[in-house]
Amino acid sequence: MEIQLARIQVQNRFCTSCKSAIKARLAEIKSISNIELYVSESLVVFNFLRANELCDVLNVLSEIGHPEIGERFTNPNEAVSKICLC
Secondary structure, eight states: OOOEEEEEEBSSOOOHHHHHHHHHHHHTSTTOEEEEEEGGGTEEEEEESSHHHHHHHHHHHHHTTOOBTTOOOSSGGGGSOSSOOO
């Protein structure tokens, strides 16, 4: 199985302070690695092996209020970051 690279641009910009909280939540997903977040681009980059791990990351990002660009909010409360306190 080959290691894949994912680059996900997210909605709801995050700040430098929130970057570590988002990274910590993503680190809970066991099979992803090399997680990097780029504040200026609202970009999340990581390595994964299986497609279900990519889905897990997308679900966590949506859950914390930073869904992938293009994902529609089904609930207006989802349009706000649940991690960013600034």
